[in-house]
Amino acid sequence: MTDTTPLSPLSDADCQRLDELLATLRDRGLDAPDVEFTDGLIAGVVAHPSTIDVSEWIAALIGIDPEDEIPFESDEERAEFIELLDRRHALVAAALANDPDTAQDGDLLDPLIFEPAEGEEDAPLLGEYWAEGFLAAYDVWEDEVFEQLDEEESAYLEDRLADFVELLSPEALGMSEDAAEDDDDLGHEHVDRTDPATRDLDIGRAIWSAHALRRFWATRAAKPKTVRKADEPGRNDPCPCGSGRKYKKCHGAEQ
Known part of the structure; x- marks a missing residue:
């Protein structure tokens, strides 16, 4: 009997089935992505300061309104699709809850990243679609908390997200090859992001940043809010209640 508990990892067959279901939605005219982008989006949802409802992020993933029904031919297909996504979300959430600096390798996020097919034209870089999904x-989902970050926190957030941007090709960033070369000519150190060893390091850094962002937001949310106490009037000032008496003889006498 197949284990379908919430934290049961997606097998190769599960990933293939999810890919088929996403393709079915594309055939029906929806802008559904592939499995790798989907997995990146799930990681981004988990490592986000907002609590995003499952119906909301699934709707955004495939380009429908949250109130709309996912357009499969049968309820069985719809339930299977949601179960696969929900199971993967639970696994990603459990993994990202671990401290990346102390967790064992098996407890870290293991993203669903796939090698491009050999000879595929315009093939993405390894991990590129996953990074696009995360970003x-x-x-x-822009959160008002972004505007509440201090300078140090904002810089930290930018640095963590930059680790995902590093996985994108110049084309994905809207840069032509000439523009990328011009960037190198400006004195920026050139790093071959397509080199397998460099690519593995970049992906590992992005995985670490996904964990770090999850902990960053959780830690920040747990901090007690600073309550600023209003300045009190002087003892001999008029009481702000409007009684006409001195503060020390009115509400100040209660302290």
Whole structure:
């Protein structure tokens, strides 16, 4: 009997089935992505300061309104699709809850990243679609907390998200090859991001940043809010209640 508990990892067959279901939605005219982008979006949702409802992020993933029904032919397909996504979300959430600096390798996030097919034209870089999915979560759901970050916190957030941007190709960033070369000519150190060893390091850094962002937001949310006490009037000042008496003889006498 197949284990379908919430934390049961997606097998190769599960990933293939999810890919088929996403393709079915594309055939029906929806802008559904592939499995790798989907997995990146899930990680971005988990490592986000907002609590994003499952129906909301699934709707955003495939380009429908949250109130709309996912357009599969059968309820069985719809339930299977949601179960696969929900199971993956639970696994990602459990992994990202671990401290990346102390967790064992097996407890860290293991993203669903796939090698491009050999000979595929315009193939993405390894991990590029996963990074795009993660960044999409921060693009789609802007949180007011972003505006409340101090300078140090804002810099930290930018640095963590930059680790995902590093995985994108110049084309994905809207840069032509000439523009990328011009960037190198400006004195920026050139690093071959397509080199397998460099690519593995970049992906590992992005995984670490996903964990770090999850902990960053959790720690920040747990901090007690600073309550600023209003300045009190002087003892001999008029009481602000409007009684006409001195503060020390009115509400100040209660202290």
